Amino acid sequence: MKTELIDHSQTRKELKIEIEAAEVRAEYDRVSQTYASQASVPGFRKGHAPVSVIRTRFKNEIRGDVVQNLIPRAINDAINERGLNVLGEPEIHLEPGAGLEKMGEAPIEVHAHVEVMPEVALGTYKGLEVGRRVRPVTDETVERMLDELREQSASLQPVEDRGAEAGDTVTVNFVGKHIEPPSDEDINVEDVEVLVGGEGVLQDFTDQLTGTRADDVKTFRVKYPEDFSSKGLAGKEIEYTATVTAVRRKELPEADDEWARSFGEEIDSVATLRAKMREQLTERSRMESEHRLRDELMRKLTLAHEFELPDTLVDYQSRQLLESTVRDMARRGVDPRNSGMNWEGMQEVFRARAEEDLRGSLLLERIADEENIEPTDEEISQEIESIAAATRQTPEQVRAALTKQGGERSIADRLRHRRALDLLVENARVMDEEWREDEVAEAPGAAPSGEAAPNEAAPASQGESQG
Amino acid sequence: MRTVWDIIKAPVITEKALIAKEESQDGRQLLTFRVDKDATKPEIKNAVEKIFDVEVDSVRTMNYMGKKARRGRHEGRKPSWKKAYVTLKEGQSPFDYGESI
Numbered sequence: 001m002k003t004e005l006i007d008h009s010q011t012r013k014e015l016k017i018e019i020e021a022a023e024v025r026a027e028y029d030r031v032s033q034t035y036a037s038q039a040s041v042p043g044f045r046k047g048h049a050p051v052s053v054i055r056t057r058f059k060n061e062i063r064g065d066v067v068q069n070l071i072p073r074a075i076n077d078a079i080n081e082r083g084l085n086v087l088g089e090p091e092i093h094l095e096p097g098a099g100l101e102k103m104g105e106a107p108i109e110v111h112a113h114v115e116v117m118p119e120v121a122l123g124t125y126k127g128l129e130v131g132r133r134v135r136p137v138t139d140e141t142v143e144r145m146l147d148e149l150r151e152q153s154a155s156l157q158p159v160e161d162r163g164a165e166a167g168d169t170v171t172v173n174f175v176g177k178h179i180e181p182p183s184d185e186d187i188n189v190e191d192v193e194v195l196v197g198g199e200g201v202l203q204d205f206t207d208q209l210t211g212t213r214a215d216d217v218k219t220f221r222v223k224y225p226e227d228f229s230s231k232g233l234a235g236k237e238i239e240y241t242a243t244v245t246a247v248r249r250k251e252l253p254e255a256d257d258e259w260a261r262s263f264g265e266e267i268d269s270v271a272t273l274r275a276k277m278r279e280q281l282t283e284r285s286r287m288e289s290e291h292r293l294r295d296e297l298m299r300k301l302t303l304a305h306e307f308e309l310p311d312t313l314v315d316y317q318s319r320q321l322l323e324s325t326v327r328d329m330a331r332r333g334v335d336p337r338n339s340g341m342n343w344e345g346m347q348e349v350f351r352a353r354a355e356e357d358l359r360g361s362l363l364l365e366r367i368a369d370e371e372n373i374e375p376t377d378e379e380i381s382q383e384i385e386s387i388a389a390a391t392r393q394t395p396e397q398v399r400a401a402l403t404k405q406g407g408e409r410s411i412a413d414r415l416r417h418r419r420a421l422d423l424l425v426e427n428a429r430v431m432d433e434e435w436r437e438d439e440v441a442e443a444p445g446a447a448p449s450g451e452a453a454p455n456e457a458a459p460a461s462q463g464e465s466q467g
Numbered sequence: 468m469r470t471v472w473d474i475i476k477a478p479v480i481t482e483k484a485l486i487a488k489e490e491s492q493d494g495r496q497l498l499t500f501r502v503d504k505d506a507t508k509p510e511i512k513n514a515v516e517k518i519f520d521v522e523v524d525s526v527r528t529m530n531y532m533g534k535k536a537r538r539g540r541h542e543g544r545k546p547s548w549k550k551a552y553v554t555l556k557e558g559q560s561p562f563d564y565g566e567s568i
Contacts, residue, residue: 043481053480 003078010119010308015078015090015112019070025104031065066103067094075112088312090114115310120366123304126427130296134432135285142278153259156248163211164247166197170209171246179221180237187238191245209242216244297424302359309358317354318347325350361417368416371423375415383411471514476501478564479550487552495524498553498564502528511551522556 001023004016032051035058041049055062071092079086094100095109156169164170172194176187197206208220219241228234253259260273267273325346367373375383381395384402388395402411477500478484484499502511508526515523533545 043479043484045482048482050485053485 001074001077003081005082008113011115011117011310013084013114013116015075015082015110015114017074017078017110017112019074019108019110021104021107024066024070024108027066027070028062028103031062031069035062063100063103067100067108070108071110074110078112079114084114085117087115087117087310115312117310118307118362120305120307120362122363122366122370125301125304125363125367125424128297128300128304128424128428130293130300130428130430132289132293132430132432134289137278137281137285141281142274145277145281146274149263150252150259153262154250154252157251158214159247159249160214163213164196164209164244165249166206166210168196168247168249170194170196170212170244171248172209173243173245175241175243176238177240178236179239187240209244212242212244212247214244214246218242218244293425293428293430294421297421297428298360301363301424302356305359305363307359307362309355309362313358314351314354317358318350321350321354322346364417364420365413367423368420371420373416373419373423375412375419379415380411383415471517474503474506474510474514475518476503476548480564494557496555496559498555500551500553502549502551504530504547504549506549506551508551511553515553521559524554524556526554527552 001020002018006014006016008014032055036049036051036054037047039049039054039058040046041053041057043049044053049057071094075090075092079090091113093111093113095111097106097109100108159168170193172192173190174187174192176189178185178187194205194209195201196209202222202224204220204222208218212218219239221237221239223237224233224235226235257269260267260270263273267276384398385395387393388398391398393401479499479501487497487499498515500511500515502514506514506528508528511526511528512523515521515526528549528551531548531550533547536543536545
């Protein structure tokens with residue numbers, strides 16, 4: 001067997017294989033023999049027809065068998081001989097000629113187009129320059145969070161001494177008559193809570209309901225805008241008779257020690273609550289900056305390393321992304337088919353993202369190799385436990401699910417990647433920078449979420465790598 | 468017009484015929500053909516010599532009655548045919564029916 005390797009690009013190779021005549025001959029004889037011992041030909045007892053008769057009678061079948069036996073073996077051998085790491089299935093091309101027409105008299109020539117993992121030449125990956133920006137935690141942000149907390153624990157108190165004002169919640173029974181276009185059907189809704197002056201409340205309602213008191217009855221017309229969110233009402237004019245049953249104002253709790261104590265045992269005053277929140281915010285902002293730092297590093301790293309990606313992998317990865325998106329939609333109860341998504345357009349987005357992910361994970365893989373990073377069993381168990389904790393399962397459940405998916409390996413890979421990334425961070429030249437808002441949209445996943453599934457918890461750059 | 472191809476229809480390739488060919492009598496090869504029912508021995512000799520470029524020693528023929536065949540209620544026969552054993556002269560190169568038929 002003679003082989004020749006032709007480089008088409010970093011990831012596309014062509015193997016030119018010549019299978020020698022003698023080899024073909026041997027296989028041809030073997031296959032003919034098996035046919036002869038089994039075939040039934042008129043004029044002969046079963047298995048008694050001579051090989052020469054069999055060869056003329058079953059010419060195509062024998063040729064097919066010979067090719068099927070020889071070619072894959074030859075390609076495999078050639079791949080091993082060349083030490084190629086082939087992805088997907090090789091694309092096989094048979095050269096028509098004497099080798100196929102007259103079996104065993106001439107060599108058969110095969111061309112196999114294969115995709116291989118690109119050789120990633122590692123450039124400098126230590127001492128990359130990145131800026132670390134930490135979102136500052138100021139008194140102001142702490143106060144804002146405190147206010148949010150107060151807002152959440154607000155209660156509604158009835159108002160008796162004055163008319164409704166902006167910010168009050170008015171409970172109303174509505175009877176609506178269609179004026180334009182006319183319709184016999186009346187609208188009849190009870191106990192509608194309208195936040196006067198609130199967002200998403202039509203100005204008309206706010207205007208009409210301001211100053212009302214409990215038990216007031218008021219009649220007014222509302223002209224809904226054409227682009228009103230509810231299709232049934234858009235562009236219509238309706239005369240409402242509103243009966244106000246209650247006017248309540250929102251009462252925010254005083255930010256006092258008693259209120260603070262409702263948040264937990266260890267909080268005994270507003271001061272400790274404040275300190276606690278500051279701590280939380282600081283932690284969150286630290287995490288955020290850490291994520292940002294890593295993203296930035298990965299971006300730098302991928303930019304510095306130019307290499308080609310095999311189509312097979314990109315296809316696979318983008319399909320995975322697409323599938324997980326569809327699954328995600330289904331889980332949220334959205335029918336992916338009529339969600340108005342532009343799937344063709346998305347395909348490209350997914351491809352681009354898949355490419356980026358792959359680039360990142362290939363590079364990390366390479367670095368992990370370079371640095372001999374290999375997670376120990378102990379570390380793997382630890383990781384499994386932390387996943388278990390995050391998904392509220394027992395470690396055994398996680399382990400079982402993983403073995404089913406053959407995931408023990410993927411966990412190890414993930415750990416490898418993470419450690420490689422840690423190494424990058426350690427060796428990076430981090431410069432602290434002034435805080436400024438990012439102009440690019442923040443990557444999802446930066447927000448801390450406790451209930452994220454294990455595969456979502458990993459940063460996007462640590463997509464699974466298939467070898 | 469009757470050509471040599473109208474006389475020789477096909478070789479008879481069966482175990483029996485092939486064995487007869489292999490175990491050729493005193494160095495003479497024995498070939499077997501399906502021939503036209505009305506062909507005569509000299510005609511067959513001539514045709515075989517022309518087609519295969521060999522020298523024929525002798526020709527023996529025999530008639531085969533078509534087998535009875537039945538399609539439901541209708542009874543009939545398959546066509547009758549004539550078989551010819553052709554003995555080649557001594558010293559002929561080994562014969563191969565090949566794909567010339």
